[in-house]
Amino acid sequence: MRTQNKITSLALAFLFLAAALGCAPQEAAAGPVTIHILTMDQAGLKPAEIDQIARDFESQNPDIKVVMEYLGYDFIHDKITTGMAAKPPAYDAAIIDVIWPDEFIKAGYLLDVTDRVTAEMREGIFPASWNGVTRNGKIYGMPWLMDVKYFMYNKDMLQQAGFSEPPKTWEELVEQAKAIKEQGIAEYPVTWSWNQKEGVVCDYAVLLFGNGGKFVDENGKPAFNDEKGVEVLTWMKQTVDDGLTNPSAVSSDEMAVEADFLAGKSVFAVNWLFQYSDSNDPSKSQIVGQVAFAPMPVFKAGADAGIKGSSVDGSSSFAVMATTPYPDQTWKFLTYLSSNDVQMKYSAEMLPIWTADFEGANLEKLKAANPTNPVTVPAFLEQFPYANERPTVPYYNEASAALQLAIQEALTGVKTPQQALDDAAAKWVELAGK
Amino acid sequence: MGSLLLASPPHLLSMTVTSESPLQRKLSLREKDARVAWLLVAPSLLVILGVTLWPILYTFILSFFVAPTGINQARTFVGFGNYLEMLADPAFWETIQRTVYFTVASVSLELILGLAVAQLIHSRPWGWKFLRFSLIIPWAVPTIVNGAMWRWIYSADFGALNAILFQLGLIKHYVPWLALSSSAMNLVILADIWHTMPFVALILQAALANLPEELNEAAAVDGANAFQRFWHIRLPLLRPAILVALIVRTVEAFRVFDIVYIITSGGPASKTMTISYLTYLYSFSYGKQGTGAALSFLISIFTIAMAILYIRFLYRPEETQS
Numbered sequence: 001m002r003t004q005n006k007i008t009s010l011a012l013a014f015l016f017l018a019a020a021l022g023c024a025p026q027e028a029a030a031g032p033v034t035i036h037i038l039t040m041d042q043a044g045l046k047p048a049e050i051d052q053i054a055r056d057f058e059s060q061n062p063d064i065k066v067v068m069e070y071l072g073y074d075f076i077h078d079k080i081t082t083g084m085a086a087k088p089p090a091y092d093a094a095i096i097d098v099i100w101p102d103e104f105i106k107a108g109y110l111l112d113v114t115d116r117v118t119a120e121m122r123e124g125i126f127p128a129s130w131n132g133v134t135r136n137g138k139i140y141g142m143p144w145l146m147d148v149k150y151f152m153y154n155k156d157m158l159q160q161a162g163f164s165e166p167p168k169t170w171e172e173l174v175e176q177a178k179a180i181k182e183q184g185i186a187e188y189p190v191t192w193s194w195n196q197k198e199g200v201v202c203d204y205a206v207l208l209f210g211n212g213g214k215f216v217d218e219n220g221k222p223a224f225n226d227e228k229g230v231e232v233l234t235w236m237k238q239t240v241d242d243g244l245t246n247p248s249a250v251s252s253d254e255m256a257v258e259a260d261f262l263a264g265k266s267v268f269a270v271n272w273l274f275q276y277s278d279s280n281d282p283s284k285s286q287i288v289g290q291v292a293f294a295p296m297p298v299f300k301a302g303a304d305a306g307i308k309g310s311s312v313d314g315s316s317s318f319a320v321m322a323t324t325p326y327p328d329q330t331w332k333f334l335t336y337l338s339s340n341d342v343q344m345k346y347s348a349e350m351l352p353i354w355t356a357d358f359e360g361a362n363l364e365k366l367k368a369a370n371p372t373n374p375v376t377v378p379a380f381l382e383q384f385p386y387a388n389e390r391p392t393v394p395y396y397n398e399a400s401a402a403l404q405l406a407i408q409e410a411l412t413g414v415k416t417p418q419q420a421l422d423d424a425a426a427k428w429v430e431l432a433g434k
Numbered sequence: 435m436g437s438l439l440l441a442s443p444p445h446l447l448s449m450t451v452t453s454e455s456p457l458q459r460k461l462s463l464r465e466k467d468a469r470v471a472w473l474l475v476a477p478s479l480l481v482i483l484g485v486t487l488w489p490i491l492y493t494f495i496l497s498f499f500v501a502p503t504g505i506n507q508a509r510t511f512v513g514f515g516n517y518l519e520m521l522a523d524p525a526f527w528e529t530i531q532r533t534v535y536f537t538v539a540s541v542s543l544e545l546i547l548g549l550a551v552a553q554l555i556h557s558r559p560w561g562w563k564f565l566r567f568s569l570i571i572p573w574a575v576p577t578i579v580n581g582a583m584w585r586w587i588y589s590a591d592f593g594a595l596n597a598i599l600f601q602l603g604l605i606k607h608y609v610p611w612l613a614l615s616s617s618a619m620n621l622v623i624l625a626d627i628w629h630t631m632p633f634v635a636l637i638l639q640a641a642l643a644n645l646p647e648e649l650n651e652a653a654a655v656d657g658a659n660a661f662q663r664f665w666h667i668r669l670p671l672l673r674p675a676i677l678v679a680l681i682v683r684t685v686e687a688f689r690v691f692d693i694v695y696i697i698t699s700g701g702p703a704s705k706t707m708t709i710s711y712l713t714y715l716y717s718f719s720y721g722k723q724g725t726g727a728a729l730s731f732l733i734s735i736f737t738i739a740m741a742i743l744y745i746r747f748l749y750r751p752e753e754t755q756s
Contacts, residue, residue, distance in 0.1 A: 074699070078718040081503050103721065107504025187607070196701030248590030250613035250702050260591055322505065398720040408703035412615045 034065040035330050038079060038094040041070035042255070043272040043314065044145045044350045050337075053346070057336045064329045073097075074197055074253070077397065084109050084321065092324040093334055096141055098132045098315045098389070099198070099396050106394045110140040111320040116331050124340070125353045128387070133317045141317035142334040143353045147272050148311040148387040149206050150379060151296040152279070154287055157267045161185050166294035170210070170235065173268060173297055177244040180267055188246035190239060191266040193254045194411065196404050201390065202312045203270055204407055207232045209388040210298035210310030216391055222428040224403070225421035231299075233410050233417035240411055250411050262287060270296070272314055273380070277349045277372050293379035296386065309386035348372050351380050395431045402427035497727035504721070516728035525704075526712070530736070532619065533708045537687040540623045540630075544683060545676070547627065548634030553664070555635070556642040566639070569632040577629060581696030584625035588612050588697070612698055615705040622697050622706050626690065634679045641675030642668070677748045684744070685737045709733055 037054075041047050047070045054066040069091070071079060077100060083090030084107070096104065104110050117139050122130070129143030153166050161180045167173035177189035193199030204224075208214065213228030223229070239245040246266060248256070254271055258278060261269035262285040269275065278284050279291040296311050318334045320327055336342065343352035348370035351357075357366045358381065367374045393399065406424035410417040497516055499509040520526045551569070555562050572580070587594045590610035599605045611617050645668060653663050691710040694700065700707035700715075710733065717726025 078714075081718050081721065084503075084505070107502065107721065108506060109504065196699055196704065246590070246610070248610035248613050251590070251610065251618075251698065252613075256589075263591065265591055395720075398722075401715065401719070405704055408701060412613075412703045412705075414615065414703050 032063050032065045033326050033329050034067060035092040035324075035326050035333060036067045036069065036090065037318070037330075037333070038069050038071065038076065038083070038091040039318075040073050040076055040095050040316070042073045043147055043274045044316070045346055046349065049346050049349075053337060053342055054333075057333055060336075061329075061332065064333065066333055072255075080104070080109065081107075084323070087323060088325050089321045089323050091321060092326055092330040093318050093320050095144065095316050096133070096319045098313050098317075099392070099400070101133060101135060101140055101319075102392050102394045103396060104319070105135055105140055109319075109322055111322045111324070111327055112138050112140060113142070113320060113331065114139045121335070121338075124356060125338075126355055128313070128384075129315060129317070129353050132313070132315050133319070141319035142331075142338050143315070143317045144334075144338055145316045145350050146353055146380075146384065147314040147316070147350075148380075148383050149202055149270050149296070149314065150273060150276070150311070150383055151294050152261070152269050152271065152275060152291050153294060154261075154264070154267045154290050155292045156287075156290045157185050157264070161267075166292070167268075167297050168295075169300045169303055170207070170297050171300050174239065174242075174244060177239075177268070178242070181243060186265060186267050188243060188265070189267045190244055191246045191252065191257050191260045191269050192249040193252050193257045193271070194236070194245075194249040194407070195251050195253050195256075196408050197253060198400060198404075199253050200404050200407050201400050202314060204232065204236075204403070205312040205388060205390055206270060206296060206310055207236065207299075209312075209386075210296065210302050210307060212299075212302045212305045212307055216428075220432065222425035225418070225425040228301075229421055230417050231301075233407060233421060235299075236407070237411055237413075237417060250408065261291075264290075273351070273376060274349055276376055276379075280372060293375065293383075295382055309383065310388065311383050311386050313387040313389050315387075344369055351376060393432070395434075399428050399431055402431075493727045493730055496724055497731050499724045500722075501724040501727070502721050503718075503723055509724075512724070516724045517732065520725065520728060520732065528704075529707055529709050529712050532706070533688060533690070533710075536619065536623060536626075536690060536708060537684055539620075540626045540687050540690075541680065541683045543623075543627050544631045544634045545679065547631050548679070549638055549672075549676075551631070551635040552638035552642055553668075555639050566636075569635055571632075572628050573630065573632040573636075575629065577692045578696055580625065580629045581693045584621070584628075584693075585612070585697045588621055613702050615702050618698055618702055619706050622694055625697060626687070626693055629693070630683065630686070634683060637679045638672060638675055641672055645671050673748060673750065677744060680748070681741050681744050684740050688737050688740065689733060709736075 039050060045053075047068070050068055050070075054068055058064065058066060076095060077097070080091070080094045080096075080100075083094070096110070101110070114137075125143050126146060129146055130139065133139055133141035133143065151166070157180065158166065158176070161176065161183055163176050163179070167176055173190070180186050180189040192203050194203060205215070208224060208229055211228045211232050213224060213226065213232060215222070215224050217223040236245070240247055240249070246252075246260060248260075252260070254275075257269055257271050258275045260266050261271070261275065262279055264287045276291060276293070280288050282288050295309055298307050298310050302310070318337065320330045320334065324330055338353060340352060340354045340357065343350070343354065344357060344366065347366060351373075352366065356362050358377070363377070367377055390396070391399065402424045406415075406420035409415040410420040414420075415423070498511060498513055500512050500515070501507070501509045551565075555566050555569075559565075575583075586592070588611045590596065590608055590613065593608075593611070595611065596605070596608040600608065609617075611621055649667050649671075650663055653667055658666070689710045690708050691714060694706055694708050694711050695714075698706040700711050709729065713726050713729040713733065716722045716729060
């Protein structure tokens with residue numbers, strides 16, 4: 001009995017050990033291959049739509065199974081970083097924001113797909129989209145979503161305040177906002193995503209370029225702390241102090257901006273395209289049919305200097321992870337996602353990346369593809385040419401964090417705009433020198 | 435081990451007992467059991483070595499290198515460079531100050547409220563069982579869910595806090611609580627207290643239930659009032675339990691991450707940035723694993739120092755033994 005006990009114990013111990021060392025039987029090689037794709041549940045298509053695309057792809061490719069994972073934008077970068085620590089990686093492909101390629105290429109995360117891109121793709125997709133994933137002549141991703149920050153306003157509320165036209169300059173916006181506030185139409189007429197995240201840098205970029213400013217000069221030295229940059233931040237703070245910008249903007253992301261705008265609490269909102277289709281969804285919006293686009297205003301000084309428009313590029317692409325065991329299957333799925341047919345079908349919340357869709361007969365087809373397209377397509381064509389880029393450097397995240405902090409310090413009165421931006425610029429110089 | 439003894443067939447135990455002297459018998463049984471015990475825990479020990487000790491050691495090594503995230507990235511040995519860089523950075527010390535504020539405020543309030551609630555339950559008022567049960571709910575809610583819930587409560591435009599204060603006439607305009615540097619940190623602390631005070635209350639309530647009532651009754655007979663009895667009798671007797679709650683909660687509070695991540699992401703203007711959140715940013719967002727590793731060790735040094743201080747000033751072995 002004693003011996004038997006020992007044998008049982010030994011067997012148990014061995015089992016534990018085997019389990020601990022991961023000696024579980026290996027997955028059978030045959031059968032369909034499963035690929036894991038990380039993407040965003042925010043701008044662009046909704047999870048249900050992407051799931052549908054994945055199911056359609058699976059039915060055409062029974063040897064590939066697609067598992068989608070959805071996250072809010074702010075969590076994706078870090079999820080990719082941690083996912084790449086595993087072998088094989090946690091994801092075979094992931095959505096890549098336009099500000100990440102430099103860092104991820106340096107880290108060796110992205111597969112060079114230059115040879116996989118066909119001439120048809122290269123010529124058919126917007127050059128701006130390819131620029132976002134091309135470095136030193138090599139392509140590291142498949143364009144997926146072209147987005148810029150749009151200026152949207154509530155037609156009914158603006159009209160109620162006695163204005164027939166939306167503002168063309170930020171100075172005009174202030175005038176209109178003051179009138180709206182005085183008449184009690186909205187307590188805080190403007191809302192923004194100025195929380196301590198990437199959103200505030202996007203909004204700052206929109207304003208900065210619209211004032212003739214820029215992030216860095218020709219030599220790559222920070223230039224956002226010059227007169228033009230300081231003017232912009234001073235203006236931002238002034239709109240908060242005057243009660244024109246909703247003070248909660250300092251803790252709002254783009255979703256909070258949408259919630260505020262769709263509840264009819266503000267008249268003007270700067271946001272990505274998704275806000276428009278949501279504004280016409282009665283389950284989310286109390287202002288169905290009241291929202292219109294206008295070209296993003298610029299500052300008067302910028303307009304006088306010949307600046308016709310300003311926005312910021314918020315495009316994304318899908319990249320194949322360098323260490324995936326299934327690059328072919330993953331690429332196949334990505335090309336399906338970005339194919340013209342799929343993009344045309346789901347164009348309500350995300351306009352196609354194919355240039356041909358915006359020309360001639362195809363343009364009419366695109367406008368007819370979804371009820372919102374007759375509005376969003378012209379808005380896109382008007383705004384996208386003014387999409388400015390944020391700096392493309394491998395240390396972007398840390399540089400951006402310094403700028404986010406600086407803007408928030410100025411907005412909350414901890415530092416003057418000049419002091420805050422000077423400190424951030426010093427941090428950028430320090431990061432560039434490392 | 436109790437279950438193993440029970441599982442042994444009874445005749446086997448008696449056989450061993452008859453063949454040797456009482457003391458030896460006991461020891462040899464123990465020894466044999468110990469051997470089996472070691473054998474059984476060996477796999478778990480290996481797992482613990484693999485998932486705890488090795489990462490700690492690896493992090494320690496990493497803290498001496500400039501180690502960018504990425505595949506096959508070159509690492510440069512910098513000695514104590516990462517540590518010195520952080521210690522020389524004013525932002526690091528501001529973050530430590532903020533974290534200490536969070537820790538002191540949340541732990542002391544949790545302790546005071548926890549003690550009050552424990553005392554209340556101990557006095558068995560009407561519905562005390564329901565009270566004790568309902569205490570578990572905030573504690574059982576995952577921190578992330580708790581954080582998301584409080585973010586909505588604090589929401590400037592749609593939050594319950596503003597709605598209540600407005601209807602009571604205490605505020606004239608909705609207040610953007612999380613956008614104000616004066617209130618953001620205190621509101622994160624409030625959310626943390628709501629979540630973890632029950633833990634402290636339950637520990638203290640269990641300890642109260644085990645205190646000898648004789649001393650309390652004797653003091654009452656001698657004319658001590660309720661406060662005197664609490665202050666001079668119960669509180670000293672509760673010291674070991676308070677110590678446990680203090681150490682566990684201080685270490686946890688100093689490493690606070692998730693609730694900050696969800697409610698404020700460190701804003702406004704980094705006014706709620708705590709040291710664990712900064713570590714996370716360096717390690718994953720900025721891709722500086724060496725700096726992140728050094729920060730992790732600095733956090734460990736701070737928490738160990740605090741635990742030592744507590745034990746030095748509060749721990750009385752004779753009380754624990756009694």
